[in-house]
Amino acid sequence: MTDPLDASATRPLEGGPSFSLANRIERAVFAICWLIFGRIVPPPFGKGWRRFMLRLFGAKIAKGANIYPSARIWLPRHLVMEEGSTIGPKVDCYNMAPITLRKGAIVSQRAYLCAGDHDHRDPHFQLVTRPIELGAHSWVAAEAFVAPGVTLGEGAVLAARGVAVKDMPPWTVWGGNPAKQIGERPSLG
Amino acid sequence: MTDPLDASATRPLEGGPSFSLANRIERAVFAICWLIFGRIVPPPFGKGWRRFMLRLFGAKIAKGANIYPSARIWLPRHLVMEEGSTIGPKVDCYNMAPITLRKGAIVSQRAYLCAGDHDHRDPHFQLVTRPIELGAHSWVAAEAFVAPGVTLGEGAVLAARGVAVKDMPPWTVWGGNPAKQIGERPSLG
Amino acid sequence: MTDPLDASATRPLEGGPSFSLANRIERAVFAICWLIFGRIVPPPFGKGWRRFMLRLFGAKIAKGANIYPSARIWLPRHLVMEEGSTIGPKVDCYNMAPITLRKGAIVSQRAYLCAGDHDHRDPHFQLVTRPIELGAHSWVAAEAFVAPGVTLGEGAVLAARGVAVKDMPPWTVWGGNPAKQIGERPSLG
Numbered sequence: 001m002t003d004p005l006d007a008s009a010t011r012p013l014e015g016g017p018s019f020s021l022a023n024r025i026e027r028a029v030f031a032i033c034w035l036i037f038g039r040i041v042p043p044p045f046g047k048g049w050r051r052f053m054l055r056l057f058g059a060k061i062a063k064g065a066n067i068y069p070s071a072r073i074w075l076p077r078h079l080v081m082e083e084g085s086t087i088g089p090k091v092d093c094y095n096m097a098p099i100t101l102r103k104g105a106i107v108s109q110r111a112y113l114c115a116g117d118h119d120h121r122d123p124h125f126q127l128v129t130r131p132i133e134l135g136a137h138s139w140v141a142a143e144a145f146v147a148p149g150v151t152l153g154e155g156a157v158l159a160a161r162g163v164a165v166k167d168m169p170p171w172t173v174w175g176g177n178p179a180k181q182i183g184e185r186p187s188l189g
Numbered sequence: 190m191t192d193p194l195d196a197s198a199t200r201p202l203e204g205g206p207s208f209s210l211a212n213r214i215e216r217a218v219f220a221i222c223w224l225i226f227g228r229i230v231p232p233p234f235g236k237g238w239r240r241f242m243l244r245l246f247g248a249k250i251a252k253g254a255n256i257y258p259s260a261r262i263w264l265p266r267h268l269v270m271e272e273g274s275t276i277g278p279k280v281d282c283y284n285m286a287p288i289t290l291r292k293g294a295i296v297s298q299r300a301y302l303c304a305g306d307h308d309h310r311d312p313h314f315q316l317v318t319r320p321i322e323l324g325a326h327s328w329v330a331a332e333a334f335v336a337p338g339v340t341l342g343e344g345a346v347l348a349a350r351g352v353a354v355k356d357m358p359p360w361t362v363w364g365g366n367p368a369k370q371i372g373e374r375p376s377l378g
Numbered sequence: 379m380t381d382p383l384d385a386s387a388t389r390p391l392e393g394g395p396s397f398s399l400a401n402r403i404e405r406a407v408f409a410i411c412w413l414i415f416g417r418i419v420p421p422p423f424g425k426g427w428r429r430f431m432l433r434l435f436g437a438k439i440a441k442g443a444n445i446y447p448s449a450r451i452w453l454p455r456h457l458v459m460e461e462g463s464t465i466g467p468k469v470d471c472y473n474m475a476p477i478t479l480r481k482g483a484i485v486s487q488r489a490y491l492c493a494g495d496h497d498h499r500d501p502h503f504q505l506v507t508r509p510i511e512l513g514a515h516s517w518v519a520a521e522a523f524v525a526p527g528v529t530l531g532e533g534a535v536l537a538a539r540g541v542a543v544k545d546m547p548p549w550t551v552w553g554g555n556p557a558k559q560i561g562e563r564p565s566l567g
Contacts, residue, residue: 106314112520112521114520114538117538118517118519120517120535120551120563121563121564123566125484125517139307139309139314141307142301142303143301143334145521145538145539147538157309160303160306160334160336160352161334161352161366162366163366163538163539163554163555165553173309175354175367176352176366176367176555177352177365177366177539177540177541177554177555178553178554185309185310186310188312295503328496328498328503330496331490331492332490332523346498349492349495349523349525349541350523350541350555351555352555362498364543364556365541365555365556366541366554366555374498374499375499377501
């Protein structure tokens with residue numbers, strides 16, 4: 001997954017674009033395709049078709065993965081979805097850095113996977129991007145938020161509206177803002 | 190309020206639908222009607238018309254209740270609104286189990302009343318639904334969240350962005366995520 | 379900034395409008411103009427045009443300020459944006475009282491600047507409005523919430539999903555719901 005994004009050399013406060021022209025064209029073309037060919041074919045009929053479209057733009061999508069038409073993918077090339085994983089309705093997958101859903105990982109409605117940030121300590125307010133990984137059988141519940149760089153371990157659960165700012169160990173349950181561990185989950189293994 | 194939903198026998202992880210065909214058709218027909226006849230008649234002219242439409246699909250809506258056109262009702266049959274209660278703009282009333290607004294209860298913009306959950310302890314990730322009740326004169330403020338099974342007592346207030354995960358006694362004020370009691374409210378009585 | 383809004387004499391619970399007819403017409407005309415002339419001209423081409431439209435309706439917008447087309451301004455007359463300040467995509471600027479962005483202040487996607495509230499201690503549930511001020515170089519990150527009456531000091535940072543319910547001193551970093559101070563930011567000065 002080589003990444004030609006070179007935002008690290010930009011100056012957000014000076015009003016210029018943070019990304020190269022090639023990157024912005026790629027995203028615009030995908031966004032238009034997704035709007036026309038992704039959203040006009042309603043679920044559940046268009047599952048395979050949406051997978052095909054995402055793959056065409058560089059995403060790695062396993063056979064049984066499911067992406068809802070109202071989900072928003074920032075850059076398909078930065079998306080990896082393993083078998084049986086799901087991105088639900090109106091999820092915002094802000095994958096400025098790669099976002100990976102392992103086998104059976106589920107992201108519920110309107111959750112926000114946020115892989116981009118700004119360095120507020122930097123006088124230039126530099127963009128910072130860090131990958132997100134959602135472990136096998138993990139669950140990001142409705143309207144939850146996953147911060148840049150966070151990894152959910154296998155089977156970890158982030159409760160509805162939870163805001164994960166640090167890594168969550170396997171088979172733990174977290175909730176609140178900021179999210180704290182509130183329980184454990186019996187392992188499926 | 191008999192409930193023919195039989196989601197408890199489904200297997201969400203196997204990709205099949207969680208609800209019967211009849212239930213899905215009912216919701217689709219309502220969603221289309223609401224979109225066409227609910228949203229093209231803008232407030233305040235269409236109040237009575239929206240009440241009529243919800244009643245047609247099985248909701249129990251008292252005379253002075255008010256539902257904004259941009260609100261989303263999952264299943265009208267699971268909605269009870271008493272006199273003077275209000276469901277505000279872009280509220281998501283995810284009433285997989287019954288949701289009841291007592292007299293004068295108010296739900297502000299973009300709040301999320303979430304009566305459906307998954308049992309993360311169950312290997313089949315079984316859907317769990319629990320009713321929500323908002324007591325008389327209670328107020329769910331903007332962008333707040335009410336979890337499945339939660340009851341707001343009479344006059345209780347959930348502050349903006351508050352996330353209620355347990356019952357709130359009458360005439361108390363709660364805020365934060367998870368919501369904690371932050372004050373009391375003088376009773377109107 | 380004289381304010382002809384006289385909501386303090388209204389009775390929200392009796393179902394009447396909270397604002398004068400003149401106020402509602404002003405907002406409706408602006409909303410239609412913004413929809414047609416603001417959103418059909420996509421960024422970055424329409425920056426100047428959107429500034430012009432907001433000024434026409436009474437906003438004070440400095441030359442380099444940037445408002446995204448999908449942002450929602452409740453009342454342009456209550457908006458002050460100084461040089462280099464930004465209101466990002468889908469931000470809800472609910473400026474029932476004046477909202478001021480000082481030089482270089484940034485509000486990220488889907489944040490909610492909420493200058494209107496109801497007094498839950500009042501039997502009439504009276505509307506209460508209080509101004510919001512975002513200091514120079516302050517940053518309200520993605521999906522954060524600023525409550526009525528709150529001031530962010532110069533350079534203050536409210537983290538993503540943070541809910542600010544009290545004033546934030548200059549060059550401090552806050553996060554969580556309710557937001558607490560979680561760090562300091564080196565001053566740019």
